[in-house]
Amino acid sequence: MTAEIEPDALSADEAKQELARLADLLRSANLAYHTEDAPELSDAEYDALKRRNAAIEAAFPDLKRDDSPSEQVGAPVADGFSKVTHAVAMLSLANAFDDDDVTEFDERIRKYLGLAGDAPLAYTAEPKIDGLSLSLRYEQGQLVQAATRGDGSVGENVTANARTIDDVPQSLRDAPDLLEVRGEVYMSHADFEALNARQAEAGQKTFANPRNAAAGSLRQLDADITRSRPLRFFAYAWGALSAPLADTQKGAIDRLAQLGFQTNPLTQLCESPAEMITHYRQIEAQRATLGYDIDGVVYKVDNLGLQGRLGFRSTTPRWAVAHKFPAELAWTRLEAIDIQVGRTGALSPVARLTPVTVGGVVVSNATLHNEDYIAGRDNKGETIRDGKDIRVGDWVQVYRAGDVIPKVADVDLSKRAKDAAPFEMPARCPECGSAAIREPGDAIRRCTGGLICPAQAVEKLKHFVSRAAFDIEGLGAKQVEQFYTDGWIAEPADIFTLRDRYGSGLQQLKNREGWGEKSATNLFDAIDDKRRIGLARVIFALGIRHVGEAAANLLALHYGAWPAFSDAMRDAEEGNAAWDDLLSIDGVGAVMARSLATTFQQDAERASIDRLIAHLDIEEAARPDTDGSPVAGKTVVFTGTLEKMTRAEAKARAEALGAKVSGSVSAKTDLLVAGPGAGSKATKAASLGIETLDEDGWLELIGAL
Template sequence: MSRRGDRAARAAELRAELQDHAERYYVHDDPVIGDDEYDALYGELKALEEADPSLVTADSPTQRVGGLAPVSRLEKVTHAQPMLSLANARSEEELRDWVQRMRNHLAREGIEDPVFRFVCEPKIDGLAISLLYRDGGLERGATRGDGTVGEDVTHNLRTIAAIPARLEDAPPLLEVRGEVYMALTDFQALNERRAEAGESTFMNPRNAAAGTIRQLDPNLAAQRPLSMWAYGVGVTEGVSFARHSDALAWLRERGFPVNEDIVVRDGEDEVVAQCLGWQERRGSLDFEIDGVVVKVDDAELQRRLGVVGRDPRWAIAWKFPPTTKVTRLLRVDWNVGKFGDLHPFAVLEPVPVGGVTVKLATLHNEEDLARKDLRVGDEVIVLRAGDVIPQVVSPAPHVAERTDRGPLPRPPERCPDCGTRTVKPEGAVFTKCPNRKGCPGQQWQLTKHFVSRGAMDVEGLGELQVQRLLDAGVISSVADLYDLTAERIAQLEGYGEVSARNLVAAIERSKEVPFGRVLFALGLEEVGFVTGRNLAQRFRSIDALLEATPDQIAQTPGIGEKMAATIYEQLQDDDMRALIAALRARGVRFEEEGPPPGDGPLSGRTFVLTGTLPELTREEATARIVAAGGRVTSSVSKKTDYVVAGDSPGSKLAKAERLGVDVVDENGLLALLGGV
């Protein structure tokens, strides 16, 4: 093969590998390499394409960012199939009325007593889009517009890594419908970056997503953390589906992000229960939803039901209660975070918002507080972001006309918890209390974090119990927890002999928590759950980590140079080293157990678990595979070595069979483990 042929083959290999990693990261939330490794592969591909521009393809990952030119205006697009709106139901009664209307219509069509199966989908609060693929390549992306005519925003949609640029095993024509959105954590981080840079911040994730998609310059879209959920298909050639749920499964298998919580329910009673359940848990999601979309699953029934006006008869949106209200800002107080950051929060006249009474609301940070120009005494708009954490969005519109407004709230000069003079490091978003060791507010936050479920998981120690221990003076640091006796705890308010013994037993059990979670529990800045686990797997012991240089720490997957320097600096702190020594002396685990990654009979092999196994739980099977040197991922690909299938395996089994991946049952897995 010629040198150019070698380069072309390598470029094709890199494109496929980068696409696979992007799908794992954005669609399945299951990355197998760190950012540095991905960047190295990306850099190699970009260098090949710069050396030989003829190697550049429209679906190359390099064309997502920086490879697209701004457009002069957004062209109008007529949808081949209208993107319909949805009728609303705001109560159980209205949903049942909708089902009865469908029964009545089908009866007139000669279909008596139809059996309905419904697909229930979270109604993402984002921007509806249409993606048109021709012969597997993304040809055009458009906004919904008025449902008949939208705007061509292909240049911006190509920058979203969650949207496949090319499909394998694709029909001649495929239109995918979806919702572009911004995750709440990403939205908050974006606003903090903009505030720090002196730029205006966005009011909510939907506005941020919609505004970004309609920009003329795709490089701006590439800088913002957009993603997408696919929720259906439009026009197609060469493929059809008997059920809506079949279409969603087909899209998921081809790399489109389809929400894992979409479910099929039999009958309206199950649908009502599902909608009420979503309404209760919407606050736990990392994206905003304003309802549940309910669709008839059967495609033939959809056709027979048809459309009335601009709404399909076979679908409806169960809308949640409104989540914004106007109330008065009584005062601004400040909380101390576990790293000393001072966080402002609003004390409000109580107001019902989305079904609960709101008295307190977050104000994010002092820059955001100043940007919104909020003053004590103002009438303000309150939003339940994610339906759990209320936030003050802005003053009410008429407030700007007032001439008697008070001064802009400022961070306190002294810490509200310990009285230490506060500081604001150069370039920081937050004013801080520097008294990490002696500030009771920081100690409460750090102790609460230390005993939390993702960290040391001490059952029976919540926020109130932690505060009680600190107030009573029985602990002054987390290491003191391991000196507590049942007799001492039983003397405290709220504890009896049984609960005291149970708490001591729970504290003792926490000594068995894996090393990675201990690192997370320590409260090191930049060390979350995953970073703690990666550090533990790389260094294997606290001694090796404490001796590591910043460059060595930066070689850990997912850790860059700046993050490594921050972690190194904290590990050199005398107080942190004293805390580690105190915990170690009390028996907390500071070494990684089991073989290092790659050792064991399953080293280098990747497994996917699907369905219910007869004896092993998912966690037990995963632990045994990892202990044997293997790794477990959530998605099936050509790089998967084995799929372990139990009862009700779902689409992962079908994909494994299509890709030729070996499938084993629980007995087969045990044979591979060989007694491990």
Template sequence: MTAESRIHQLRAELDQHNYRYYVLDEPSVPDAEYDRLFNELKALEAEHPHLVTPDSPTQRVGGSALAAFSQVRHEVPMLSLGNAFEENDLREFDRRVVEGLDQPGAVDYSCEPKLDGLAVSLLYRDGQLVQGATRGDGSTGEDISSNVRTVRNIPLKLQGSGWPAVLEVRGEVYMSKAGFDRLNATQAESGGKTFANPRNAAAGSLRQLDSKITASRPLEFCCYGLGQVSETIADSHIGILEQLKAWGLPISRELKHAAGIEECLAYYQDIGARRNDLPYEIDGVVFKVNSLASQRELGFRAREPRWAIAHKFPALEELTEVLDVEFQVGRTGAVTPVARLKPVKVAGVTVSNATLHNMDEVARLGLRIGDTVIIRRAGDVIPQVMQVVLERRPDDARPVQVPTACPVCGSQVERTQLIKRSKGKETTSEGAVYRCVGRLACAAQLKQAIIHYVSRRAMDIDGLGEKSVEQLVDEGLIRSPADLYSLTFEQIVDLEGFAEVSSNKLLEAIKDSKRPSLARFIYALGIPDVGEETAKVLARSLGSLARVQVALPQILTYLPDIGLEVAHEIHNFFEDAHNRDVIQQLLDSGMQLQDEGDLAPEFAASTTLAGMIAKLDIASVGPTGAEKLVAKLGSLEQIIAADGIDLRQALAAKQAEAVREFFKVEANQQLARAIEAQLREFGMHWESEKKVVEGLPLAGQTWVLTGSLERMSRDIAKDKLESLGAKVAGSVSGKTHCVVAGPGAGSKLAKASELGVKVLDEDAFIVFLGEQGISV
């Protein structure tokens, strides 16, 4: 292919990508792929300058304005930035700047995160917002004035005084990660379109023809510079932004000054390390020569300033091919599809596998084996397939088929059934998950169950990593978690990775694990939908394993944050004969559960008969009807025995008939009696003895831990706070009582300072714990 033909091909492809990205808000390739194509075209045009045309993508920025919006001509073009992908690219940029300015010493730069959103222009006249526009093609954009007025952090009138008569502010409209998650959840619930990433969500929200839709979306704005301005504001870029902030315009909290290229590189590394903790998506860092006089001296190229550059992070999204789809078996037997990919580097890591979650997700994506797909990786998150590039689908692409037999043990694979319970009725539908019915007879399920059981947050058996567990299962040495406690030195010393010292250490760690807290033990069992917090609720509230094992679902729903579906999962787990056998074997091995005791005082005599009747979900009978029924008839037995006349004296005819029909069923009578009997047995019955509840000192308070604590782990700090009654949250809000900040604290500490939340360092925190009688 000739250079001219390739140039024409690249222009056509880039124009199509621009159209999909800027006009349709439906990009079909990740940014990294676009950058490669653009750089190839740029290099070819540099080699053959006579082939450069005014309509080449290298000679303009962005795409055409939507016909549905009126057009706005930018008095000062909105240019894009050159990119640096490697450290040497940035050093080369600095060399050009230094040579261009011909001045001694290091150049001063401004440093800001490069937000991943939509570039906009805001025009203020005499301090009033009069116009908002998209970048468009750099010269002409779309008039989105009505929409930008709905973005909450864009001031409609500037604060203070002294602003120029004409002030054009430029910046990025974006969506925070939390806002993006909320929007997609809302869209999914209402059957609307979900978005691939926050950038797409922001662009799609800002370019709605109906501004009421824009107003409902969690958009934010951050300014990064100026367009036209009727008078000078400051003599430096940072000075301009600080003045804009004084007038009420939001600027980046991460804005910093750097003296020379080494400080720029240090900033890049720092932001990169904190990237996943930032509340918004960024794809790099923007460095600008800080002095405006120096900016004017350096000037512009055709489409970008010589005094600024974007140092990009490794791409979070990439294109690759699906070579096959295999199925893995997890701890609960879930048979999960996994895409085997043509290896590709994403965010600096070579990726060859990506999760597909379940077959409903495969259907939603329309994925076939052989497809070209966009995959995304952020931080330590498992790479996932975001989108199929349909225009690249080969003719021999194959559909994904669920195996009928477990790929590990050969047992039958069944589709799960979802049971929805309401008002005494159960509705069954097909679930999204397929499950192997082999349980612990399936080596994959057994391995995952053991790995979970020995993990740090569960039984914390040091020395048993995934490979060690796999060896023990493959050698037939363990067939359930209980078998760990009968392992001998002779059985493990000859295994790969073990020797005399490590074998003795492992046996000692297994022995030490025999005194877990009740909460850790419950979590280690691997009950579906029971995480650490739910395990703690069960342990604190019911006080003993014996109560947790026999608790009826309706009893469990009296506990905080346990709904009926989770309650049924817990109850069904302990009803399973195999699970009961394993638990008994664990107890017989010498397990001594700590912290067991009485029912939590706040649950003693905490129920009412009316509340219990309401939990039976009798059709048409809610809490008010239940109270009327109890007021008239007085006891459960009288309610069960009541005839239609008695019931109609307490309730409306429809409700009375519903109660009569419900208790005509023998199984419902037995259930009601069983619930009352268990309430009495546990001490929760309304006739039980009421206990005095001593309030915990931090009850009702929310605390947040951030940074690295040096004298204790964050897990231990969390346990100590929870023992005092505090709730430990993962994010800072106006409801946060206190933040404990160790070295390396980042955005959470900044948020606490912004909201005026109390902050303790580790030393002060330890003193505080001592004052509460908690030793460290």
């Protein structure tokens, strides 16, 4: 009955008992809500208890408990974050850096869709918030999960922390039964400055910029710390849905606003590239006064049906692009030029600068690309910076390309010292002393030391354990360097024999600085967890030159399984069937093909890879759901002019149905789709007895008529 008595009408004993009761109720509710995902109270009931607890504490401050609910947020979280697999991948965006890029974006969209230049095509334009991507999953209107982007497929579970953000609704009315809302966690300029002032006063680490502060705050293992940080959230997209939000991008954003999310008021509908660029200029002019960081404007095709037709590339949607703001500039002194050796042996010059703030970030290093760039030439031998070279001691203008990577843009010759000497690229590797050779046509000088070069070995190992590769918990760059220096690992296969070599004598690892029995055991278990891994991750992890994450995915989808991939790379030689098959993959060119073949055909490299594969259970690449598809597993070639869909759209449709699309006709071709103007490919298909269909026949075959 005490809950019905006004706080100031309670006696001290009654207040003490009531505070104890409220503490128990709220502790139980927090555990049920945050940890067990089984709420015992409605939001209104929970909030009423919190308000009553605060009112009694205000009336009886001396009775405030050490475990007061007013000092707690959520429930304690476990050590580290668990992983969340996104139902719909959280992809990045392609970039545009000038007006021509925006026009080309529109032209690409129209070409893909087969739309005339004067056909209506609307886009949304919205500020690109410089924060941390967050996905919020609601079921039956209740927030049940929050996850960071991570690698796009798997993110960190930050549900307890996200619940502390005022802009994140705990429940929704009239929402689809399943709704994943996506957006950006950020921190305002004023809140950032206040936070840094508090951090400095307390003798704690300050943050370089609002984005880092927001990311660090959201990823705290203690939700109390996150709650103390002034985080905000803008919603701008969605993932999994049980029912559409609207027919258009703008309509869907408006619906999110109606559901209670903060959406950016500068989002606008544009009918042409000219209108998009005009809005970009308007947002750019307001950039310094918005009160939060943005680094560009994002354009998206407004019609969601067209978005569906356009689909996705391996890492980005075709229907969206980020128009980045020009890089910001600052002048500072170049103190030194250091040479770093990468995992492919590339010698990369790095500028060591007197620290300077560029676009709100303190910059002390900048890339210098290669020796030609330092000398004042581009990759075609033409002059840049009016031919001015870069020398140690120079005053240089620094900019942040895309607001991310610092680069040197210009040199002030009026401040150059008379004794400043031109920079000369070393002819030998600074790490191993091997010859550093620049091959004809290559802009980069490379170490020839290969496996004997410690820099290459260490960088390859760091790449191997990186997030998009094996992503082994507890084995990051720092641990890789430590283990390599101590002779524990020299190649990737050695990682998977650590338990056999040192696990039985666990004392050897747990007695090392920074390690204990629990962390050592956790490391061995984490390594074992990655013995079963997807094909694309393995291909990417090998660190083969020119083979990035997107290319690894393409190769995995094409070959399906490790034996098929490795055998093909071992057999591929220019002109043979394996080589032609490799080049038939859209996105694989001769340069990448040579790099793949060279890696697998060198005895030492191949042996190292084989030693690694012996420890792994490699999962086959996930194939499209092609049940009932009449072209699943078949090789299809398109030729001539298609009149009812563009070539790009036809290719994407065929691949979605499980077909392999090739650019050339061979004995392995199962089907040729020939439009008007078909030439030699149709002739060759006829000579080989390959089935040939016209466009209508193709559409009828796949059920699209």
